[in-house]
Amino acid sequence: MMLHPEDQDSVSGSVHFDDSLTSLHWLQNFSILSANPERTPSSGCHPQHLFYNKNQLGGTDSPSSPPAGDTAAAGMPQTPGNPTTSCSSLANSYALQQAGHYITTQTNPSEEIDYKTNRHVKPPYSYATLICMAMQASNKTKITLSAIYSWITENCCYYRYAEPSWQNSIRHNLSLNKCFMKVPRQKDEPGKGGFWQIDPQYADMFVNGVFKRRRMPATNFNTQRQSKMLSSPSSSYDSQCNQTSQQMRMVHFQGPVPGNKRKQVFPKRGSKLARVSKSPLLTTDIKTSDILRGDFDLASVFDDVLSGNDSTFEDLDINTALSSLGCEMEQSSQNQHGPGYSNEDEQACAYLEANGMMGCNMEDFHHQQVQVHPQYCEGMFTDQIHQHQQHPWEIKEEVQAIPLTLDHGYGFCEGFFSEMQLWERAESYL
């Protein structure tokens, strides 16, 4: 299966690690640092890896041809041994350690399961999450269906050998899940089908890259639903998107009860609004409607940084999901975005750098570039991982307040606010 040419691009970046916890680079590194402590940080970020290698992707085994006796297609237990427990926790542990959290326990590395090579274990990520990860792995603001297929088959061995029905599920998910937005192909663009991207309106459904759609607490559900229904009635499949956006930021992460796949603890609603409003650095053009909808959460993120609230960063688990797939994220230095970037891309880079998402290179990603469009990268990854894993560690202390210089703050906000115009598009969906 080949990626469409339009999905191929090059990006230049360089590895830069800043171990300092005395600046906002801490925030960047938190998401970008290699999630897998077993791997060296430089192992996956050679510049040549940033260039797409058609041959390698083209050599992927067809997922539509499961071999005889394929356990993946024959109903093997999807997550034997609770595989995400180990790898995700490893990633979390490492990231949290980098972030200055105190972690009480460590996961046994021997339990780690590499979904990239283990064909018998279905990755514990929902299709929405996989789609999101594929989108994130792409350095484009939009991605084709075939590119999503390619990423999944490349990074999830299970699907490489599974019956192709999962592709139907992917398409189903893209179509039915309104968090995904179809971008029609330009008339002069060759190829089949359109492009897909995450609807900015629902971008915060993807926390650390993991699709989060949780049921609204009963006490607050009606209110939220009312406002949602007033604005845009939607199907039951996506009606929870904005509701969930209110609840996906957990004050404290709490591991699920064994055997309980979706056990989570949600913060009290309304706390986000309070955080948003109190940010002294985010008082410009943030659309009130976005804030009220909960579509915009970076302010609260920023406030959390400033206030030392660690709740947000516990959710920044992009490496968790990607590392479990044998992928890694690394950081590139600023102003090295490479040629061919549009102004929008530059803005995206600024945003990414501000969010610590720039230069998301995956070690084993067969040279596909990794860049996250700002629309996608407000928080990334957690839910599905957290749903399926037990966490042998716990956070014993609140993270210390992050020393933040004014320059850091402005740099952070500039990257973000330059992207706010893109979010205005969400208004059309109201």
Next chain:
DNA sequence: TTGTGTTTAAGAGGTG
């Protein structure tokens, strides 16, 4: 013909 996209239906399992 094949890939893409939409829609409907059903079932498993989690949540409140």
Next chain:
DNA sequence: CACCTCTTAAACACAA
């Protein structure tokens, strides 16, 4: 127990 999320399957239409 009702509702929800997610997955899976299937049918159909459309476009390259």
